[in-house]
Amino acid sequence: xxxxxxxxxxxxxxxxxxxxxxxxxxxxxxxxxxxxxxxxxxxxxxxxxxxxxxxxxxxxxxxxxxxxxxxxxxxxxxxxxxxxxxxxxxxxxxxxxxxxxxxxxxxxxxxxxxxxxxxxxxxxxxxxxxxxxxxxxxxxxxxxxxxxxxxxxxxxxxxxxxxxxxxxxxxxxxxxxxxxxxxxxxxxxxxxxxxxxxxxxxxxxxxxxxxxxxxxxxxxxxxxxxxxxxxxxxxxxxxxxxxxxxxxxxxxxxxxxxxxxxxxxxxxxxxxxxxxxxxxxxxxxxxxxxxxxxxxxxxxxxxxxxxxxxxxxxxxxxxxxxxxxxxxxxxxxxxxxxxxxxxxxxxxxxxxxxxxxxxxxxxxxxxxxxxxxxxxxxxxxxxxxxxxxxxxxxxxxxxxxxxxxxxxxxxxxxxxxxxxxxxxxxxxxxxxxxxxxxxxxxxxxxxxxxxxxxxxxxxxxxxxxxxxxxxxxxxxxxxxxxxxxxxxxxxxxxxxxxxxxxxxxxxxxxxxxxxxxxxxxxxxxxxxxxxxxxxxxxxxxxxxxxxxxxxxxxxxxxxxxxxxxxxxxxxxxxxxxxxxxxxxxxxxxxxxxxxxxxxxxxxxxxxxxxxxxxxxxxxxxxxxxxxxxxxxxxxxxxxxxxxxxxxxxxxxxxxxxxxxxxxxxxxxxxxxxxxxxxxxxxxxxxxxxxxxxxxxxxxxxxxxxxxxxxxxxxxxxxxxxxxxxxxxxxxxxxxxxxxxxxxxxxxxxxxxxxxxxxxxxxxxxxxxxxxxxxxxxxxxxxxxxxxxxxxxxxxxxxxxxxxxxxxxxxxxxxxxxxxxxxxxxxxxxxxxxxxxxxxxxxxxxxxxxxxxxxxxxxxxxxxxxxxxxxxxxxxxxxxxxxxxxxxxxxxxxxxxxxxxxxxxxxxxxxxxxxxxx
Numbered sequence: 001x002x003x004x005x006x007x008x009x010x011x012x013x014x015x016x017x018x019x020x021x022x023x024x025x026x027x028x029x030x031x032x033x034x035x036x037x038x039x040x041x042x043x044x045x046x047x048x049x050x051x052x053x054x055x056x057x058x059x060x061x062x063x064x065x066x067x068x069x070x071x072x073x074x075x076x077x078x079x080x081x082x083x084x085x086x087x088x089x090x091x092x093x094x095x096x097x098x099x100x101x102x103x104x105x106x107x108x109x110x111x112x113x114x115x116x117x118x119x120x121x122x123x124x125x126x127x128x129x130x131x132x133x134x135x136x137x138x139x140x141x142x143x144x145x146x147x148x149x150x151x152x153x154x155x156x157x158x159x160x161x162x163x164x165x166x167x168x169x170x171x172x173x174x175x176x177x178x179x180x181x182x183x184x185x186x187x188x189x190x191x192x193x194x195x196x197x198x199x200x201x202x203x204x205x206x207x208x209x210x211x212x213x214x215x216x217x218x219x220x221x222x223x224x225x226x227x228x229x230x231x232x233x234x235x236x237x238x239x240x241x242x243x244x245x246x247x248x249x250x251x252x253x254x255x256x257x258x259x260x261x262x263x264x265x266x267x268x269x270x271x272x273x274x275x276x277x278x279x280x281x282x283x284x285x286x287x288x289x290x291x292x293x294x295x296x297x298x299x300x301x302x303x304x305x306x307x308x309x310x311x312x313x314x315x316x317x318x319x320x321x322x323x324x325x326x327x328x329x330x331x332x333x334x335x336x337x338x339x340x341x342x343x344x345x346x347x348x349x350x351x352x353x354x355x356x357x358x359x360x361x362x363x364x365x366x367x368x369x370x371x372x373x374x375x376x377x378x379x380x381x382x383x384x385x386x387x388x389x390x391x392x393x394x395x396x397x398x399x400x401x402x403x404x405x406x407x408x409x410x411x412x413x414x415x416x417x418x419x420x421x422x423x424x425x426x427x428x429x430x431x432x433x434x435x436x437x438x439x440x441x442x443x444x445x446x447x448x449x450x451x452x453x454x455x456x457x458x459x460x461x462x463x464x465x466x467x468x469x470x471x472x473x474x475x476x477x478x479x480x481x482x483x484x485x486x487x488x489x490x491x492x493x494x495x496x497x498x499x500x501x502x503x504x505x506x507x508x509x510x511x512x513x514x515x516x517x518x519x520x521x522x523x524x525x526x527x528x529x530x531x532x533x534x535x536x537x538x539x540x541x542x543x544x545x546x547x548x549x550x551x552x553x554x555x556x557x558x559x560x561x562x563x564x565x566x567x568x569x570x571x572x573x574x575x576x577x578x579x580x581x582x583x584x585x586x587x588x589x590x591x592x593x594x595x596x597x598x599x600x601x602x603x604x605x606x607x608x609x610x611x612x613x614x615x616x617x618x619x620x621x622x623x624x625x626x627x628x629x630x631x632x633x634x635x636x637x638x639x640x641x642x643x644x645x646x647x648x649x650x651x652x653x654x655x656x657x658x659x660x661x662x663x664x665x666x667x668x669x670x671x672x673x674x675x676x677x678x679x680x681x682x683x684x685x686x687x688x689x690x691x692x693x694x695x696x697x698x699x700x701x702x703x704x705x706x707x708x709x710x711x712x713x714x715x716x717x718x719x720x721x722x723x724x725x726x727x728x729x730x731x732x733x734x735x736x737x738x739x740x741x742x743x744x745x746x747x748x749x750x751x752x753x754x755x756x757x758x759x760x761x762x763x764x765x766x767x768x769x770x771x772x773x774x775x776x777x778x779x780x781x782x783x784x785x786x787x788x789x790x791x792x793x794x795x796x797x798x799x800x801x802x803x804x805x806x807x808x809x810x811x812x813x814x815x816x817x818x819x820x821x822x823x824x825x826x827x828x829x830x831x832x833x834x835x836x837x838x839x840x841x842x843x844x845x846x847x848x849x850x851x852x853x854x855x856x857x858x859x860x861x862x863x864x865x866x867x868x869x870x871x872x873x874x875x876x877x878x879x880x881x882x883x884x885x886x887x888x889x890x891x892x893x894x895x896x897x898x899x900x901x902x903x904x905x906x907x908x909x910x911x912x913x914x915x916x917x
Contacts, residue, residue, distance in 0.1 A: 026335075030328055034320040038313060045309035052302035055170050059295035062169045066288045068113060068123070069165075069181070071106045072158045073280045076185060078102040079130050079154045080192040080273070083147040086137040087199035096134065103130055119161045126157035144200045148193040155189035166287070171294050174287065180231040181283040183223050187241075188276035190220035194248065195269045213252060221245055227279075235286070236279045244272040330373040337365030337377065341384050350391050360388070397570070401459035408455035415449045431859060443485075450483045453510060457582045458574070462589075468502025470620030473541060476505050477531060480512035486520045493532040498541065499620040504590045508614060511586045511594070514579045515545040515610045523549025523607065539616035546599055548607040557596050557608075564594045591615055 021029070078099040085095035110123050133150040136142035142150075159182045166178035193216040203209050224245070228238040247268050341362075349360050362384050367377035422442045429435045456463060474495055481487045500508055512531075519529040530546040552560070563580055567588030574581045587594045593613040600606035852860040 026331055027328055030324045034317075034324055038317050038320065041309075041316065042313050045305075045313065049302060049306045049309065052298060052305060056295060056298035056302055058169055059171070059174075059291060059298055062166060062174070063288075063291045063295050065113065065115065065119075065165045066291050068109050068115070069162055069284050069287060071102065071109050072123070072126070072161065073181070073185070073284055074102045075106045075126065075130060076155050076158050076188070077277050077280070079133060079151050080188065080195075082134065082137060083151040083192060084195045084199075084269075084273075086142070087144050087147055087196040092137070096138070099130070099134060103127065103134070106130075115161075116164065119164050122157045122161040122164070126154050126161070129153045129157065144196050148196040151192050151196070152189050155185055155192075159185050166291075169291065169294075171290075173290050174294060176230060177283055177287040177290060180227060180235070181280060181287065183227045183230060184236070184276060184279045184283060187220050187223035187227060188273070188280065190216045190223060191269070191272055191276060194220070195273070210252065217245065217249060217252070231283075235282055237275065241272055241275055244268045327373075330367060330369065333367050334365060334373055334377050334380070337367065338380050341365070341380065346384060346387060349388055353388060353392055354395070362388070401461070404455045404459035405461045408452045408459070411455075412449060412452045415445055415452060418445050419449070430861060443482075446483055447485060450510065450513060454578055454582050457510075457585050458570075458578070460585070463506070468505070470499035470501055471505040472499045473497075473533065476500055476509045477512060477533070477543075479509045480516060481531075483510075483513040484517045484520055486525075489520060489525075489528050490516055491528050491530050493530060495533045496535050496541065498535075499622075500614070500618055501620045504618040507586045507590060508592070508612075508618070511583050511592070511612065512543065512545070514583050515594075515612070518579055519545050519547035519549065519608070519610070523547040536613060536616070540619055541612075541614040543612040543614065545610045545612075546607070547609075548599060551598055551606050552596070552608055557598065560596050564596070587612075590618055592618070 021032070024032070078095070078101075082092075082095040082099045085092045106123075107127055110120070110127060115123065129150055133142075133147070133154070136146065136150075162178060162185075163182055166174060169175065169178075194213055197203065197209055197213045197216070200206070200209055203213075224238065224241055227236055251268075345363070349362075352360060362381060364381050365377040367374050419442065422438055422445060426435065426438050426442065429438060453463070477492055477495070481490045481492070484490070516529060516531070523529060527548050530544075532544045532546065534542045534544075536542045560580060563577075564584045564587065567584050570581070583594055586592075592615060593611075595611050597609050597611070598606060599609045850859040851862070854860060
């Protein structure tokens with residue numbers, strides 16, 4: 001017995017009875033395994049022997065009872081002859097003498113034999129009926145119909161007795177002969193009925209007699225057909241019997257009274273009767289010989305099988321005992337060695353491994369055979385060695401993971417502080433150039449935070465978040481877009497309504513950001529990356545990120561999909577393909593499915609489409625609107641009829657709310673959908689507000705601006721904190737919109753900026769290394785998922801005269817890249833209006849120089865220095881109080897919303913067809 005440590009518990013687990021099979025010792029189990037087959041083999045062998053002996057016994061009984069078949073068939077034949085002699089009144093004495101001999105032999109057989117009750121009853125009934133027939137024939141008191149009836153009853157009883165006697169014999173040959181004999185007797189009985197009935201004096205005139213004879217003829221023909229199918233042609237001459245039936249059928253149809261009594265007709269009767277008698281006698285002989293031969297054969301087979309089965313069981317039992325003993329000994333040694341490794345050696349070696357370097361030598365289990373148990377012993381040795389190696393690697397991995405987590409959390413804390421500081425600077429900054437630099441720094445910091453999140457994923461650490469509300473899918477996509485560098489090239493197609501659970505939204509957004517970043521870095525700089533969303537069959541979402549850049553070969557796609565399916569396993573490729581690892585790990589965490597395929601399968605080198613299946617379990621149930629929800633707030637979700645007539649707007653840049661609810665927002669994105677239910681109807685913009693269907697108190701709902709922010713058709717950012725970085729809004733080029741609505745010219749040095757090399761985080765595919773993809777890719781076909789087309793900017797009607805308490809800088813900072821995309825404006829359809837003068841004046845006012853600076857070099861704003869000339873005079877004299885900046889921002893937001901809505905309504909009719917496409 002192996003000496004085990006104090007923690008080792010021998011025996012069955014607590015609560016398990018020792019009498020249950022699971023708690024039996026190995027010897028008991030092996031004994032049970034051997035005893036059960038041996039017992040079953042002996043049982044089945046005994047049953048086999050019993051069945052064969054039973055069959056032999058039945059055949060022996062049948063061979064004894066087959067003796068009654070001959071006398072029974074002879075009685076039927078003599079009864080038929082007696083009935084015909086009595087009907088024809090010819091040879092009655094000879095028929096009576098033959099009948100008496102057969103009846104005596106039959107009666108003797110009944111009294112001496114041992115039969116079943118049913119068989120004995122049938123035989124007794126046949127004997128009594130035959131005796132009654134003889135009595136009536138001798139007395140001369142029976143008609144032709146009575147003779148036929150008595151004769152048929154004797155035939156039926158004898159046939160029933162023969163069938164019952166032979167039915168217990170399980171042999172096909174015996175059954176065929178018995179069935180053939182019964183059918184032959186039935187045909188003979190039908191012939192006897194014909195022979196007796198045609199002897200009637202009024203047969204030619206009695207229709208009923210003729211019909212009865214015709215029915216007997218049909219029964220004979222049917223029985224003859226069954227005999228032909230049951231027996232060989234060597235036993236019965238079917239052709240001769242069929243010829244007799246045909247000749248009698250022709251005679252029955254003749255109308256002459258002397259036809260049935262003619263010599264030809266009588267000869268046909270006698271010939272067929274003699275043939276049936278011969279067939280019956282032949283079948284009786286064959287049946288007797290077959291039954292006796294089968295009985296002898298079965299008895300011999302039963303004895304032979306008994307000897308073979310008993311010998312086989314004894315040999316198998318001896319062999320099982322020998323093999324079982326060897327098996328028990330080998331398994332016992334293996335058990336002792338494995339227990340010693342698991343409970344003593346391995347813990348001690350792991351403890352030594354913690355304090356020293358290298359893997360210690362192991363001692364092999366003392367089982368040295370080459371069969372399965374020996375192989376199992378070697379496998380335990382290998383497991384022992386691998387366990388030591390894995391213990392060392394796991395400890396190292398845990399230490400590295402802790403280092404990653406600590407580094408990521410510290411870095412993230414600094415990034416959060418940096419984002420908060422940038423946010424503060426954006427709100428207080430008025431210089432356009434500095435504001436642009438702050439925005440870029442904000443976006444760069446956001447990407448740094450994503451890289452820190454990748455370190456958490458690499459360390460297999462889940463970010464600690466509180467309980468979050470469901471987040472709309474549109475917000476998830478926009479948050480993913482905000483975390484990439486060249487987000488202006490991302491186009492979101494049609495989306496579906498729905499929200500993700502708060503626990504999964506952040507990770508799904510991170511996953512989408514990695515896919516978009518990879519698509520942007522490995523596609524031409526002047527191409528776009530499309531994001532399409534559709535509803536899956538399981539009520540989930542199917543999100544596809546489509547690029548037209550460097551493609552991948554079939555082998556590379558297969559390898560990448562295998563790594564994605566593995567769920568982000570840490571391999572040698574992890575450091576080089578961090579993005580692929582992060583996507584796989586996040587997908588496995590939420591049971592999502594990510595697959596890569598060629599965008600155009602015909603060429604195989606035409607970009608990559610990444611498909612993400614978000615399961616239905618991650619989809620949040622739609623929330624109910626509470627009673628305080630306003631009509632305009634509920635409009636986008638209800639998709640009212642008014643939304644169908646809302647004008648389509650051009651693409652515009654929108655601020656994005658991050659999925660990490662504890663973090664400030666960052667970046668701006670390109671929204672491609674229409675803004676609905678946000679126009680001002682039946683009213684004009686007065687005093688800085690839009691009335692009768694517009695948003696008031698500084699907010700514009702359902703597609704308009706809200707405190708300097710904008711919400712496109714991707715849905716409101718419900719349930720997430722909202723931040724408006726750089727509320728004054730300066731374009732990325734640091735310029736305002738030209739008065740004619742055209743985008744300002746881009747400097748050559750900006751247009752020819754060198755595209756940065758891919759980072760380790762986004763470099764999914766090593767095959768995507770060729771940067772020379774520009775004009776050759778522009779001719780590629782568009783992605784499969786449609787992206788809504790952008791509608792050119794619409795001309796707007798002249799705004800009404802606005803009267804404000806103080807002149808406002810109307811367009812100084814609102815025409816920025818945050819609120820509208822200069823690149824998306826259509827250069828082919830310019831618009832002009834009376835308000836263009838205001839744009840020009842605003843541009844000139846924005847160029848005013850700063851004259852004063854603080855001690856630290858910051859500009860000092862001069863009140864009214866950048867007001868647009870020609871502003872409306874206030875209704876009442878100013879009281880000299882300073883205006884609230886938030887109120888100014890709200891007024892500017894409402895003003896811009898009114899201008900855009902007016903332009904959209906002006907061009908609604910002209911662009912309706914293009915918008916439908």
